[in-house]
Amino acid sequence: MMRVIRVNDYQEISEKAFEEIKKTVTEKPDAVLGLATGSSPVGLYQLMIKDHQENGTSYREVRTFNLDEYVGLPKDHPESYYSFMHRNLFDGLDIKEENIHIPSSEGDLQEKCEQYNDALEETVIDVQILGIGSNGHIGFNEPGTSFDSVTHIVDLKPSTIRDNARFFDDDISKVPTKAITMGISNVMAAKKIILLANGENKANAIQACVMGPVTENVPASILQEHPDVIMIVDRTAASSLYKEKR
Numbered sequence: 167m168m169r170v171i172r173v174n175d176y177q178e179i180s181e182k183a184f185e186e187i188k189k190t191v192t193e194k195p196d197a198v199l200g201l202a203t204g205s206s207p208v209g210l211y212q213l214m215i216k217d218h219q220e221n222g223t224s225y226r227e228v229r230t231f232n233l234d235e236y237v238g239l240p241k242d243h244p245e246s247y248y249s250f251m252h253r254n255l256f257d258g259l260d261i262k263e264e265n266i267h268i269p270s271s272e273g274d275l276q277e278k279c280e281q282y283n284d285a286l287e288e289t290v291i292d293v294q295i296l297g298i299g300s301n302g303h304i305g306f307n308e309p310g311t312s313f314d315s316v317t318h319i320v321d322l323k324p325s326t327i328r329d330n331a332r333f334f335d336d337d338i339s340k341v342p343t344k345a346i347t348m349g350i351s352n353v354m355a356a357k358k359i360i361l362l363a364n365g366e367n368k369a370n371a372i373q374a375c376v377m378g379p380v381t382e383n384v385p386a387s388i389l390q391e392h393p394d395v396i397m398i399v400d401r402t403a404a405s406s407l408y409k410e411k412r
């Protein structure tokens with residue numbers, strides 16, 4: 167079942183998502199969290215750090231699995247998702263490094279996909295945090311990806327490369343063109359999914375995800391078939407809901 171929570175702004179998205187995460191780790195200190203990078207969850211991560219520092223909420227027994235990683239950036243590049251996650255979340259928590267899982271894109275890529283997938287198959291993610299691409303991607307599962315996909319290597323679509331250029335001095339040529347990502351079936355295996363979306367450029371993707379047909383052309387539309395999804399969207403991202411496609 168898909169529940170859409172419409173809030174006013176990014177701050178409220180972050181607060182709502184934080185309530186869910188705090189509840190999860192309080193009830194289950196060894197919870198498994200599925201995490202995303204990008205702008206959408208940064209406010210949530212800041213609230214998790216603040217709460218850990220002020221209230222002592224512990225992540226010592228929590229395990230995390232990230233959705234994806236760029237191919238072609240060394241792990242210590244500031245825009246690798248490894249660096250992003252440490253800078254924006256892990257360095258501010260008491261999580262153990264060995265409990266953090268981020269796909270590795272160094273070495274034999276096929277082997278890295280299989281290893282990550284094996285680890286995912288041995289685990290049940292309690293809560294998966296997702297953003298959504300302006301083209302409807304989840305993780306880096308671009309339009310056209312099979313709903314049955316598992317961890318795999320992808321070619322990023324030009325629209326995704328353009329969207330992500332803001333992290334690379336607005337220089338498209340610096341954005342990696344490939345990534346390793348959890349597949350859609352890995353994402354769907356999570357017990358609960360929380361998708362965060364803000365801003366006008368997400369409005370069409372949110373409309374297609376919530377109201378459109380379930381189609382591989384809009385990867386996020388498969389979430390309509392998941393038993394427990396919360397979509398937390400601000401006014402602008404929700405602006406095309408319940409209206410004809412613009």
Ligand code: F6R
Pocket residue numbers: 201202203204205206207233234296297298299300303304305306
């Ligand atoms: C990030 C990821 C992507 C992003 C999506 C939205 O790990 O898998 O699917 O969630 O591209 O990105 P932002 O939040 O930057 O708009």
